[in-house]
């Protein structure tokens with residue numbers, strides 16, 4: 001369009017080939033800038049954002065809401081990428097066009113170009129003004145969407161529990177209500193956008209066209225051809241207005257998503273986990289010195305010290321809520337002590353209370369701990385965890401597909417696969433948090449036998465409630481009121497705690 005308008009002005013004036021040439025060059029430059037900026041690293045940028053989010057989760061430990069993180073790593077990342085790659089590029093390009101046009105108008109009348117430039121500057125100011133007005137509505141819509149994603153994720157994660165409790169219907173109603181709140185928030189955002197767009201579009205179009213017409217008509221220095229060319233060109237000044245609509249859809253939601261992602265990353269970097277310190281020259285497998293820890297303003301462990309020799313099996317017991325799992329998490333580096341020090345001779349592996357298996361095959365789940373493991377390595381680890389025979393009897397063996405959290409196998413089998421994974425990792429300090437609490441007696445016997453079979457090349461530290469398990473331990477430590485009591489033998493334990 002710019003080409004034909006400039007052409008018109010030039011042809012009418014005669015000898016305007018220079019203008020046409022400029023028009024051609026600058027129009028193509030604008031298109032190239034737009035294409036290059038938009039295309040640059042589209043997918044790379046999105047995966048970079050996702051990578052930062054996931055990296056922050058991995059380095060700083062568990063999150064309060066998995067759903068919210070999934071929402072950040074999917075929808076929000078997409079929106080932030082759309083803002084940074086597609087939208088910013090388009091805005092730059094759409095601002096280039098009017099500047100070029102002003103340059104061309106400037107060759108005919110510097111005064112008109114300057115006045116129109118002044119009007120153009122108002123556009124970003126107007127956008128900023130409206131952004132402030134609408135940002136609350138936009139954040140509300142983002143929050144509603146995040147709440148919806150988190151609610152779905154939580155409901156799906158606890159589906160079987162909800163069904164067992166007969167609460168599925170109620171939760172389904174709650175999800176519907178959360179969905180409705182999300183719909184209303186989106187509608188509010190759209191309504192606000194439409195209104196602002198209408199006002200801005202109409203006002204700006206009218207202002208530019210009337211001002212240009214007035215300036216052209218009141219100028220005596222312009223030829224008829226120039227006057228027509230300037231009037232035509234002024235239409236191109238409205239190009240940024242086409243971006244205003246996109247600004248409120250892509251820009252505002254992108255900025256909201258960016259705020260959410262940066263806020264999450266800032267929070268995570270504050271909570272950044274410090275890996276437990278490793279000292280291969282240390283004699284003890286685990287040494288804890290004058291360690292204190294608490295959640296918020298509540299102290300859980302106070303000035304505790306502990307040394308565990310390589311090859312020892314230590315049972316950690318105590319009443320519910322005394323801090324057994326917390327102590328194990330501190331040994332694994334999942335929590336940071338408030339004061340004091342935890343030092344391990346080498347990195348540890350964990351077997352959690354509830355099985356932690358991914359969707360994938362049994363082999364996939366083992367190779368997570370050691371990607372280069374051969375089939376023979378995997379069978380050896382499964383033998384040691386006393387689950388190999390059962391897996392051999394499964395039609396697909398190592399290729400048996402597991403659902404989320406080990407769906408498709410029994411809790412006891414899942415727990416022993418989890419133990420096999422700790423074994424195949426080659427780590428010789430194994431932290432077990434009540435590995436037998438959710439399994440039947442037969443599975444418990446198998447797990448305990450597997451622990452006995454591990455031999456003295458592994459140091460085992462196990463939180464447990466079960467007295468049967470304690471017989472397999474060399475030492476028992478009781479956590480009580482923030483302190484530790486070491487019972488050197490099982491007899492001592494029975495003597496004091498029966």
Ligand SMILES: Nc1ncnc2c1ncn2[C@@H]1O[C@H](COP(=O)(O)OP(=O)(O)OP(=O)(O)O)[C@@H](O)[C@H]1O
Pocket residue numbers: 295296300318319320321322323324325326327
């Ligand atoms: N993430 C957390 N935020 C705040 N408080 C927590 C958190 N995790 C645990 N606690 C509290 O810290 C205390 C110790 O918890 P911990 O899970 O370590 O106890 P435990 O001895 O392992 O209990 P149980 O035998 O019931 O598993 C409890 O009072 C618990 O409520």
